[in-house]
Amino acid sequence: MPRLELCTDKPTLARSAVNHFVTRAQGAIAARGRFTVALSGGSTPRAMFELLAQPEYASRVDWQAVHVFWGDERTVPPDHADSNYHMAKETLLDHVPLPDENIYRMRGEIEPQQAAPAYEMQLKTVFGDDALPRFDLIYLGMGDDGHTASLFPYTPAVHEQNHWVMAQYVDKLQSWRITLTPPVLNAGRCVIFLIAGADKAARLDEVLNGPHQPDALPAQIIEPTDGELIWLVDEAAAAQLT
Ligand code: 6PG
Numbered sequence: 610m611p612r613l614e615l616c617t618d619k620p621t622l623a624r625s626a627v628n629h630f631v632t633r634a635q636g637a638i639a640a641r642g643r644f645t646v647a648l649s650g651g652s653t654p655r656a657m658f659e660l661l662a663q664p665e666y667a668s669r670v671d672w673q674a675v676h677v678f679w680g681d682e683r684t685v686p687p688d689h690a691d692s693n694y695h696m697a698k699e700t701l702l703d704h705v706p707l708p709d710e711n712i713y714r715m716r717g718e719i720e721p722q723q724a725a726p727a728y729e730m731q732l733k734t735v736f737g738d739d740a741l742p743r744f745d746l747i748y749l750g751m752g753d754d755g756h757t758a759s760l761f762p763y764t765p766a767v768h769e770q771n772h773w774v775m776a777q778y779v780d781k782l783q784s785w786r787i788t789l790t791p792p793v794l795n796a797g798r799c800v801i802f803l804i805a806g807a808d809k810a811a812r813l814d815e816v817l818n819g820p821h822q823p824d825a826l827p828a829q830i831i832e833p834t835d836g837e838l839i840w841l842v843d844e845a846a847a848a849q850l851t
Contacts, residue, residue, distance in 0.1 A: 611838040613817075615847055619805045622843045623656035626803055629839070630661055630746065631669045633799060637745040638674045645735070647678040647789065649748040649758070650693030653803045657748075658700035672707045676735060680749060681759035681788040682715035684724075692717060721776030721785040728787065729774045741796040742773065749794070749802050755812050755826035757802070758794065759786035766790060767827045791830045799837040802828070810849040813842065818851050 616622035630646070637644040648654060660666060683691045687698075694714045702712060713731050716724045736742035749757045759777055760767045766777040769790040778785050794800065804813060816828045817840070823830040831838065 611817075611840060613840045613842060613847075616805075616841060616843045618843050618845075619653075619656055622803060622805050622841055623660050625841055626654075626657040626748070626801065627661045627666050629799075629801055629841075630657075631666055633746045634670050634675060637798075638671050641745075643674045643676060644670075644746070645676045645678065645742075645744045647680045647744050647747040647797075648693070648697055649680050649750045649803065650682065650696070651750045651752075653750050653805055654748060655696060655700055657803065658697055662701045662704035667705045670705070672705050673711075675707055676711045676713065677702070677707065678713045678732075678744070679715050680747060680794065681786055682717045682724075684717045684721050684785040684787065686718040687714060687716075689717075715774075715787045717787065721787055724787050725772070725774045725776040729772065732773055732793075741792055744793075744797045745799065747794060747797040747800045749800060749828075749831065751802060751804050751809060751813070751816070751828045753808050753812050754781075755816055755828050757828040757831060759788035760791065760827040760830065761786075762825050762827060764827075767823055767830055794831055795833050795836075797833055797836050799839065800831060800833050801839045801841055802831075803841050804846045805843040807845040807848060809846040813840075813846055814849045814851055 634644040682693050685691050687694050715728050732742045751757050761779045766775045773793045816826050
């Protein structure tokens, strides 16, 4: 069953997200010798990354055994302000002893139709190609239109069942995106949505309590097959939950 964790505000949500990271990293490394995590993009995770980079938290993670991926990426170079990788690099990756070879960046600077299969190959080198990649932890955000990762309303990526990674043109953005697909996202051991702010409140109620319509509300496609689903929500975003 999905679990909703209500946080007072954005700083509290960031702290809770970091605590999940540390706890699950310790558990995965103890159990399997490594921790595989897919980071979300956008602005919400920034506070979490900055907090996780603080010694009081970073010192509790064996970064040599951590492998960092992304749920989606914009089609921009890695040093571009809009790059999800760039934001994570600035706030977290440059401040922790994570080996470069453990960072698996979606290459937004090349043709998206090449970047998607290239990332799928990277996933296969890490997870093998005999089954879906099973991330220990996947962070997701949700847009005020109900998209998650780069699964946008009424796009084919929402119902992709074969590819693990897709390049998807997004009309409303007039740009291409690279995204993990629902089968990979739903194979995660634990999927955590980070949702904060009053601008998400109405949509969150639709997603959680409204009719099941993932074409319109792609966040609804996230239903881990054999994993935990946690909605980490601040009070402002939860304000309209019925
Ligand atoms: C992206 C994200 C996207 C994001 C939501 C929420 O590349 O933009 O992956 O899915 O998580 O749009 O973004 P905010 O956190 O900025 O509201």
